Amino acid sequence: MTSRKPPVMADIARIAGVSSMTVSRAFRRDSRISPETRDAILKVAEEMGYVFDATASNLRSQKTDFVAVTIPSLNNANFADTVEGLSRTLAERGMQILLGHTNYDMQAEEQLIGQLLRRKPQAIVLTGGKHTERGRRLLVNSGIPVIETWDVPADPIGYHVGFSNAGAVQRMVDHFVEAGYRRIAFIGGDASRDTRGEDRRLGFIRAMEHHGLASSRLIAAGPPPISMREGASAMIKLLETRPDTEAVICVSDLSAFGALTECQRRGIAVPEQIAIAGFGNYEIAGICVPSLTTIDARAREIGEHAGALVLDLLDGKRPAASVTLEPRLLRRASSR
């Protein structure tokens, strides 16, 4: 099995009868190069199967085309939408996303941040506004733009694009109370892992107390991710322990849908016997029967804003500003 060494820029230069610099300029679409020279070089390169070496380019120019991104889970349509929005925005400038997931674990996030920073990204976009102390230090020391998303951090590291998770749930509680519900429950994950879920739970408690209502109907659905299965189990627990509950707010649409299916299995009418609300405006919330009242977290927009912010910062455009989004409450058929 013969295999000659793959061609490098100098090889293309020799064949094309120019210097490496000219080849380099051709590949970077430098303006100060004649179109004919450029086309000839690119043709030679294609014929020889030349592949530009981004590794060498990155080292020499001391910049990469990477933007590092951390999300809790790959398998979550909300975060996927955010990454999609980010990716689309950055792709216009030829930037690549370096994606890692934390499994809703701040320790894992810390490790991940360390791994990602070794690749010298130009910016880092994080999901959430809480991190380990060492994680924070790594981010600050890195010297690159840091953007926290899906949250309004109490103590921002750099920029942020997000919304108040507590505030969004408070609005849902307000809405339910206005609609006449009093005995309202909350289904969420165990505390202290998913910080956004935790904030939503706190928002629920605060809002219930503000209305002078009992905030004791808290169903812990286990460690995140809280998905459909966990929502269904939590609903079983809720129906058993607090059968007079009038409405339930879930930490996400996925758990809300799981809760809904449990009602369907038991012949409990939604919303007549119990109302259900979700969070996130996942596709399923708009199409299931009955459709789910929810909060539109505007996942894709978060990514797009974050992407635009990164580009502005890399362009040196100042002042580039953090974005606080206003989640939208969507009234649907699962509540009155």
Next chain:
Amino acid sequence: MTSRKPPVMADIARIAGVSSMTVSRAFRRDSRISPETRDAILKVAEEMGYVFDATASNLRSQKTDFVAVTIPSLNNANFADTVEGLSRTLAERGMQILLGHTNYDMQAEEQLIGQLLRRKPQAIVLTGGKHTERGRRLLVNSGIPVIETWDVPADPIGYHVGFSNAGAVQRMVDHFVEAGYRRIAFIGGDASRDTRGEDRRLGFIRAMEHHGLASSRLIAAGPPPISMREGASAMIKLLETRPDTEAVICVSDLSAFGALTECQRRGIAVPEQIAIAGFGNYEIAGICVPSLTTIDARAREIGEHAGALVLDLLDGKRPAASVTLEPRLLRRASSR
């Protein structure tokens, strides 16, 4: 705002009173270095906020820790599961995934392959076994292991980990025919974009013809991705044009669920009046009411096998072998 240059390996070496080589060895956990020296070096590095530069390491050693991966869409739990399985397997060896998505477009895939190869990944894992001619050439020329997944390629480039999409749907048709259904429809995306979806459609046609049944109940749900919304629209079309249909096989669980919700909105009993089957064994298929008969594509296992294969190949372990998985048919409540 003062900002001194971040420390490099030579700085750590100087402070620690050793050479760069020793620092390099400390970071790579080279065995031939005394534990005390190593600990001292790592301590100095942490104190100085040193971040290892993977870019320089990659260039000099002419190898990266990247495995490139292409998927049609980020926002799809099946592919997310595959990436998750792959990621978990590779993370054990400190390898990072370089992920890109093609939007179910072979042209976009070709471009993406070009972009990814510039990063000099050690292997590339693709979703699907069909590519543009130039895409194939790029892959072959790259000289790195190529693994095609979610398919059994007609003309494999390198290795593959997957199953026959046509064969899986054939089994579903066989099952439905055996259960007594005759007027069976297929809901899928428009031809020629999503090649796996297209293969499933062909498998449907072939199987119906094999049973001497009409294969004309084909509902085109638009360009991929075919999700819940498209499934619901397709169901409307099906009920209008072929109201005597007894059973419908959908290209995915998401479209199957959408179709199911349309039946619920119209008061059509599933499976009594019409049976529904999906594909993929997404979480929703197991929990919706009625639960969906489907094909378990074993998404996570695909990723795990692909990851193991990559590691074997990089270790030079031969023969490392392609894997053909047998999808599992799951009989659930949406069909008899």
Next chain:
DNA sequence: TTGAAAGCGCTAACAT
């Protein structure tokens, strides 16, 4: 177990 020298493949800086 540690170190010195050389160089991976590009591009910044400067020159023409």
Next chain:
DNA sequence: ATGTTAGCGCTTTCAA
């Protein structure tokens, strides 16, 4: 519009 020189921060190679 194009070329020359030097060097990005590591690790290979060889030596001690």
